[in-house]
Amino acid sequence: MTKTTDTTPRPLRPAFDAGTVVGGVVLAALASVAVNSVIATIASSALPPGGTRMGLELQEYASLTVVGILLGALAWFLVRRHADNPRAVLRYLVPAAVLLSLVPDFGILMTGVPLLNALALVAMHLAVAAITVPTLAKVLPLPLAEA
Template sequence: MFVAFLLSSLVNALIAVLAHALGAPDDFRPLEPSSYVFLTALGVLGGSVGWTLVRRFSPDPERLLRRLVPSVVVLSFVPDFFLFGEGEVTGVVALLLMHVAVAVIAVPTYYRVMPLSSVRATRSPG
């Protein structure tokens, strides 16, 4: 999981730099490393907890995760939408991209570290 956190943080740093270069204000707090690195850690950790629970309790974790992952990512956008009210479009779009970047990096890591196929293989039939 640490690798997913590290890669996600690096990609998010790149997104923040690009957002500032494209006009996001320097004082837009969500694009400061202290904000997005902490939230990246929470996202990767929270995702791994959710992944573990789905692996453990779902009869068909693959099918459930195919629906759950995109839904959770879209729901994670909601707090960022409230920042549009501050009039900061470039920064908010960057934040939305950060959510997607974390998912794109973390989900393959979860598949590798916590494969879904091993769960089905260890469950008894019926």
């Protein structure tokens, strides 16, 4: 049995600098935590005092924000490195990951947390994606789409 191999060349991956990637990820994390702090502050001030709250304290969301960004950067790097068409893969993977991240936000409604609290967490997830995706596109550029 002969094995056939695809000889179609993969698009060249643009070069990247590790220091730039680290700097970009750190800046995305700092900006995301800052924006999440604003969202959490606004939501907390609108919620009734002494009511049930979840995920709106800095110690609750800051570390999860950073972990999420690191996992997203790792996934971006791996897709960029191994996928034949990373742009096409990320076109579906990024929205799927963001949607999946929203599941716990609505799941907490069953614990008695107010809707505003859940919507604030949704806004936090969307803000992190809005900051992180363009940052990763800049520091870990994808090959140009084939015509």
